[in-house]
Amino acid sequence: MSADPRIRKELKECGEENGSGVFAVPISGDIHNLRGQILGSEDTPFQGGKFNIEIKIPSGYPFEPPKMRFITKIWHPNISSQTGAICLDILKDQWSPALTIKTALLSLQALLCAAEPTDPQDAVVAEMYMKNRAEYDRKAKEWTDQYANEDANEGPIQRICEMGFDRPSAITALEENGWNEEAAVNALLGM
Incomplete structure (x- = not known):
């Protein structure tokens, strides 16, 4: 059975005007190829940024997690500064069919507030985060201003x-x- 009705329902829940700071829309009408966006949270180096996410919905959805990566460059221990690859358990082995596109985007937004530098996607960024937090915050803010503003x-x-x-x-x-x-x-x- 196709997951298309569920995907359409989820897209209604995370349309642009949902007030949650996250949204996702189909690219060229293809509900399996989405563009998501998360807003950087206040009191973080990401405040004021709009971060675009590539979302690919696999044929096994909702039993397989969506494939997500940051398109907007970001300086964060759990996101590759080169490729936008994301290290987040719910996008891998902790995915559950009870989760949705919106909950995945909200989890990414939460990850920006609470990095996990001991389980990094980008070791250089994680090292800076752990050894020189002020420099990390400065660089994360600089990248937000440059790429997500x-x-x-x-x-x-x-x-x-x-x-x-x-x-x-x-x-x-x-x-x-x-x-x-x-x-x-x-x-x-x-x-």
């Missing part, structure tokens, strides 16, 4: 849109290319 990213988005590309495509290309404007344009041009 809409105002800071508006210039490159606008310039790419002026080339004739639509805004969602421009944002996706920039995110997938680490906000390197030239690489994003090359990706959009298929180079």
Whole structure:
């Protein structure tokens, strides 16, 4: 039996205007290929950031966890600063069919508030977190301002849109290319 009715129901629960600070929407109408977003919580280095998440719903969902990774670059011990891979037990062996896309996104939002540096995805970030918390907080805030702040990213988005590309495509290309404007344009041009 297909999980599509459940996925559609879950997407209604985590649409953009749900007030929880997390949402997910289908990409090009494909309910198995989603774009999620979590807002950085107050009183953290991630405050004010909007972090985009790639979500792939496997054919075995809800008995298999969704595949998630950060598209927006982030400095966090449990998230790869290079690939966006996430170290979170509910996205692996602790997944339960009782969990939902929204609960997974809320768990990611909670992870930003309570890192687990002893079980890192990024050892360099975890070491900084444990040995020099002030430097970690400074760098996490710097990355949030640089990569997850809409105002800071508006210039490159606008310039790419002026080339004739639509805004969602421009944002996706920039995110997938680490906000390197030239690489994003090359990706959009298929180079």
